[in-house]
Amino acid sequence: MTIKHIRNRQLSDFSTDKRVLFVIAIALPVAIAAMCAGLLLLQLIRLCTNLAYFGQFSFAELRLEDASLGLWAVGIPVIGSLLIGLIARYGSEKIRGHGIPEAIEAILLGRSRLDAKVAVLKPLSSAIAIGTGGPFGAEGPIIMTGGAIGSLIAQALPVSDNERKTLLVAGAAAGMTTVFGTPIAAIMLAVELLLFEWSPRSFIPVVVAATVAQLGRSLLGMGEPLFPFDGAMLTTLAGFAGWIAIGIAAGLLSGLLTQLVYACEDGFQRLPIHWMWWPMIGGLVVGIGGLIDPRALGVGYENISAMLDGQMLGVAAITLLVVKAVIWSVALGSGTSGGVLAPLLIMGGAMGAALGGFLPDASPGFWALLAMAAMMGGTMRAPLTATFFAVELTGNVQALLPLIVACVTAHAMTVLLMKRSILTEKIARRGHHIVREYRVDxxxxxxxxxxxxxxxxxxxxxxxxxxxxxxxxxxxxxxxxxxxxxxxxxxxxxxxxxxxxxxxxxxxxxxxxxxxxxxxxxxxxxxxxxxxxxxxxxxxxxxxxxxxxxxxxxxxxxxxxxxxxxxxxxxRLATETHERATLMGPKRRRTARQ
Known part of the structure; x- marks a missing residue:
């Protein structure tokens, strides 16, 4: 056997070694701790909601539409936003925002180190924001909180920066799984957004953490899909065109909402007051929006159920879409604390419900489901995460093909229309450009x-x-x-x-x-x-x-x-990337100088 053959035999597809077993062992307590944090966050949201709108110290699931406070309801989001501003200024400024950009920034620029303040103050501030009517979801905060837990545990152990990153993402995946019961989507979110690599050394511990969190949900009687839905449609040419149409519409709306969020943020930057007071202005807009359509307040999971049941159509869906988009953009631009995933589902679903009457016949709620996933996939530029998220949320595997078509179409639209997503734009504004394309070196x-x-x-x-x-x-x-x-x-x-x-x-x-x-x-x-x-x-x-x-x-x-x-x-790689094939052979793309 030649020296060359010996060397090639020694090389392997992956650089992962037995050290991954040690990281897996640490991922287990990280997952359990993140799961507990996720459950605690859900309870805190209910408690804050009931205290703010019903005056009850209760963990029951009460609906905001049933609150009868009249004009006084406008002041509740303002008070909640004031508390968040104080927590951000005197606690930790990292609680501002929806969590995922902060997690990405910590991974890429901060050696995956998050402090204990984030693990405590992020869920607390998010619970206050959502509980006092903020139009946000719990996924971003729990991703940040779970990530902080994983980072803190890793910082106490002899691990490398890469292993710390893996444990941070494992905590984030476990937290997301706890809130939504979507372990596959949580794993795909890690791959598409957080890990910035595709290797067994990071992938396996994340899978273990998400699986442990889902097992914990099942043991607690929370194993069923959050929004059961069995609607479908026949795979026809007209139906295929409808899937693409939903994806295009979701992509356009994704771009519009992204621009709206950062236009609001730019507007707040010009104000001659300290950023601590900005959330109060956003809270005032939220309160006024709640008077117009109370369904736009809070996480709004009941809206998702109504859309999938086909109970929200026409004017009701359009009203919810407009009000939710405005108050969400203003509140998020003000720098408050809350997630983007649930709002994207609601706004996308409202768009799908409104467009359903113009699309081919399908089960009630089918077009709303496709639009929810496409909206998430386009805005976050994570089409695989959005596809599996919708499947796991509903337990509907039959919708897999329509979902992936709609999500990829929306993804293509936003990639062609915008340089950055709603997640990476915030990081770019801080002076750091991120490339999310994975290639072999x-x-x-x-x-x-x-x-x-x-x-x-x-x-x-x-x-x-x-x-x-x-x-x-x-x-x-x-x-x-x-x-x-x-x-x-x-x-x-x-x-x-x-x-x-x-x-x-x-x-x-x-x-x-x-x-x-x-x-x-x-x-x-x-x-x-x-x-x-x-x-x-x-x-x-x-x-x-x-x-x-x-x-x-x-x-x-x-x-x-x-x-x-x-x-x-x-x-040479750059040249090959910019060469265009022609009928007779390769042709280089013309530059501005040519």
């Missing part, structure tokens, strides 16, 4: 022999230090460094201006040969059959810009490679 596929310089100019080991100085400073010399070889062709090292300067400073004699100067020196070599990913590590570890490439069989010099050769690989 070209360094993992390219061998050294594919990019090395084969026509190598070397210098003999017998050359003196004085001769090396004259050679390197000669106008005819085109490169800054050269491999030094002995009479047998073996590479002894590299001569370049820094090494020459170091020798001169060390008092080496000008007539000493390079072979003598390099005697006993450690040299890093590259081989033609190794991948550039490993070569990069060698360059960094040796702190050099170039490496000689030698044969594995006899050690003879066959090439030379440096950082410029690596950059050409990146440049």
């Amino acid at each position: 070209p360094f993992e596929l390219t061998h050294v022999r594919d990019v090395m310089t084969s026509d190598v100019i070397s210098v003999p080991a017998a050359m003196t230090l004085h001769g090396a100085v004259r050679f390197l400073t000669s106008p005819q010399t085109r490169h800054p460094s050269f491999p030094v070889v002995d009479q047998q062709g073996n590479v002894l090292g590299i001569v370049d201006p820094p090494s020459v300067l170091a020798w001169r400073r060390a008092g080496r004699h000008r007539n000493q040969s390079l072979g003598e100067l390099l005697q006993g020196a450690r040299i890093t070599l590259a081989y033609p059959d190794e991948y550039l990913a490993g070569l990069v590590d060698k360059l960094v570890h040796a702190n050099v810009a170039h490496l000689p490439v030698v044969s594995r069989t006899d050690g003879s010099l066959i090439g030379y490679i440096g950082w410029k050769d690596l950059m050409r690989v990146r440049q």
Whole structure:
């Protein structure tokens, strides 16, 4: 067996090792803690709702539409927003917003470190916001809270940054599963939004955490779908066109709502008052919206049930859509605390219910379901998460194909219409651009022999230090460094201006040969059959810009490679990405200069 075959056999598809078992073991208590936090959040929301609107210290599920406070109801969201502003200013500013962008920012920029304040204040502030009428969902806050729990547990243990990230996301997935009973969607959310990688070392612990949370729900008697729905329609050409139409409409509405949210945020930024007071203004708008349509307040799960049952159509659906969109955009733009997922479902469902009369016949609530998922998939740019979320929420596997068509269509619309999503726009406004496209690193596929310089100019080991100085400073010399070889062709090292300067400073004699100067020196070599990913590590570890490439069989010099050769690989990938195929062959995309 050749050396090449041995090396290829040692390489594997994944870099995951047995360390993942340790991370899985930690993911178990993380999932249990996140599940408890999710259940606590749901109870806090009910308690705050009942205290604010009914004056009862109760955990019963009472509907906001049944509250009879009249004009006094306008002040309830204002008071709740004041409390949130105080918590944000004197507790932790990270509770502001809907949670997912903050989790992404912590993962990518904060080494997946979240403090204990977030784990405590985020669910408390969200419960106050939603309980006092805020038109938000509980998913964003529980993702942030579950993530904070995972991060805190990880910070107390000897784990790497990547393992801490995995445990943060595992807590977030467990929290989302606890609230909605959607473990598959929680896993897909981790893959599409939070992990920023696709590898067993992170994927397996997240799956374990989501599964444990779902098992806990089942043991607590919460295993049934949150919104059971068995409606369907025949797969026809007209029906297929309807699925696409819903996706297009959802994509357009997603773009409009995203722009509206950040237009409101820009408006608040211009106010001559401290940001602590902004949520009160948003709360006033929420209170007025509640007078127009009380169904727009709170999480509004009963609205989702009504849409799926076909009980909300026409004017009622349009009114709910408009009021919910306005108060949600203003409140979210004011920097209060609350999630976006449930509002997106409600607004998308209202749009689907309103458009259902113009689309092919289907079961009552079917078009509302498609629009809910498409709205979520388009706005969050997570079509797989949205598809599985709708399936698990309803327990309706028959709707899988229509759901994926509508979600992918909405996703395509928002990708083509907007540079960033509602989640990444906030991070971009803080000065950080995020690319959400996963590709195989070209360094993992390219061998050294594919990019090395084969026509190598070397210098003999017998050359003196004085001769090396004259050679390197000669106008005819085109490169800054050269491999030094002995009479047998073996590479002894590299001569370049820094090494020459170091020798001169060390008092080496000008007539000493390079072979003598390099005697006993450690040299890093590259081989033609190794991948550039490993070569990069060698360059960094040796702190050099170039490496000689030698044969594995006899050690003879066959090439030379440096950082410029690596950059050409990146440049080639960019060129291939922007080439357009034509009937007769490849054609490059014309640039503005052309």
